[in-house]
Amino acid sequence: MTPQNLVFDLLPQAVMHALGWTLLHSLWQGALLAVVLAAVLALMHRHSAATRYYVAGAGLVVLLGLAVITFLQVYEPNGGAYLMNHAEGAAGSVTATVSLPDAEASSGYFASVWAQSQAYFNQHLPAVVALWLLGMVMMGLRLLGGWAYVQRLKTYRTRPVPEAWQHKAQELSRQLGITQLVRVVESAMVKVPLVIGHFKPIVLLPIGALTGLSTAQIEAVLAHELAHVHRRDYLMNLLQSLVETLFFFHPAVWWISDCVRTEREHACDDLAIALCGDSLTYAYALTTLEELTMKKNEKSPRMAMAFSGRRRSLLSRITRVVQKSTLRPSFSEGFLASCAVIAGVLVFSASAWAKYPAKMEKWSLRSRLPPP
Template sequence: MSAQALVAALGWTLLDFLWQGAMIGVETALALFALRRARPQARYLVLCLGLLACVIWPAFSLVQRLGEAAGGGGFGPLAGMQGGAGAAGAGWEGLVRAHLAWIVLGWAACAGALGLRMAAGLLWIRRAARGKGDPAWQARLDRLAGEFGIGRAVRLRVVEHLASPLTAGWWRPVVLVPASLVSGMSPHLLEALLAHELAHVKRHDYLVNLCQNVAEALLFYHPVVWWLSHRIRVERELIADDIAARTLGEPRRLALALSELEKLQFSTHHLAQAANGGDLMSRIKRLLRPDAKASNWKAAIPALGLAAMSVAVFAQAAPAAPSKADTTAIADFASCAKPHYPEQELKQNHEGTVTMQFRVGVDGRVKESKLSQSSGYPALDEAALTALVKCRFYPARTAGQPVEDWTQVKYVWVSK
């Protein structure tokens, strides 16, 4: 088989996938609509089958074209229908055929770049997996792995400059934990995040995610592939949340851990990378009120739009005084701007943690605020209080009904 025939077969296969992928996307979207109130496992299965079809269909088409080329047959778009295409069809087909080599070359260059990026990520994970561990947290992880019924050894490594916990490896799984969480998060909540990661290990999610990355690299030019892959990750996080909450027996504990994770990312005064799984707002609300989505699925649409506009959306809100509320108020940072670092304080590298208390009404608005603990610099205290008092909150709830309650929020000023 000549190189020209190989390029032609590959080029027409790539072009045909434009309509093939669109058909798969429409069918998958219809299936998801029918399963909108089903468990995330059902939607996850449909999405995985859709992405698998995106890989198998063009692969089958390519093999078929290569077989026809080896047998001396011709091939092109919509094979068998070209005879009646007319002059117009011949014109556009001839134009595409004349530039087919450039199309394949451009695809190969982009796919190769994405492949190199994936390889660099795998190398980074491999180096991180050889880093330092924490004996105390390793012991906790081993105990949790036993509760999950995981027989294999799961390593834990503490990593600098990581936004959120990450699970890697299938044969020898490793959980990478940001150093900032080990030092800055309550052990009780960090353990809940580790339980979420162990749910991924139990389900071999890393292997599925690796296959997704390959599909994204090969079929990068089709938006349906990226949509399917994104939705797979969203549903995967929901499934892991369910498994972790069921094993811990405390859905609210995992919800608070997720909101604490976003608070730590938000309060460092740096642009934080979004945590895997995307919409933490929906995940937290789902853990706290699991029946809300089933009763009215349309209610999630405004929340999704709001989450897409935010850089980091949640901060943990623990009550400042004993409360009878079932859930605490949680700040929605999509509704307010980040505090502005006072120029004079920034020049002098003044840093510190401000602790504030807010009385949140049933409408989610702040009715009263006060400083609980100063950062040591009045200008930083005032800047944080002035900005965060404008935030909207998800009010505390008792028996499912919103109630007025006090909540506490911390903001960490970091000048570097």
């Protein structure tokens, strides 16, 4: 059975048609969104990490929303299959009618190219959707396996920390305004501190962290992990995983998601330093834990928020903590960032409005085509 036949058996033709075009449109939508986001983040380099985090996170939400809107615009329950069967003939008819001189001929030429391109993509949409479904299933299994592993970490080879540290975690939770109880345990399965869960969060400390770090450093580590709980980062991490699964093929999505993770760690760093009041102690804690991680050569699961994060970002985090700028964002930076956002919205709006005449023309073309 070919991928095309498999897709036709799994999905109605109208759904397959709309889904295929949504995936194709997401390529330029995601690329344009990444360009706008890069410009906005560059202009907001002196804003707080929390603000930059929300801006980057909004980029993922906007991309997901654009995909839903595109699907609803393209989806035609009674017309998708008919148009796919006659798209090639329609492209030929458009080419035949374009014989006007000068500007009209040029406009007709581009209309002919666009019609032929539509016919080509319509012909290969089943293969596009089949490959996307296969990749999404693989990514979904990877996500499910990561979730199962994280759930196992909660209870497997864990032991409670001394009461003094549990009380310290409760004290820090009260200072952050966390209402639920956050358990702190030592785990033989993790090599860096991390936090798991939203409704019943649990902080996992690697075996040896309590003896290898000073008291102030351990407090900084706990403050960072509790900052994740306070900011409800676990929910955003789930949303990121969902978007990464749906748009696994898009480099822009992975770049935006990487920006979200980077700014999330920076925001938690800022909260931990504000709570503990010593940036040098915090930087030493980052360095010491990274040394322990390198010795054990382990990585943290993606479904959890790890303290030290990715190794390639550790140096930038330490530099940022030690040499954190006290400059405030200027009015011009905020104004330019707003202009970049408005420009991006106008481009997306113009592209959306441009679809309406094309859609009306498509329905008119369908009414003139002979019945199948």
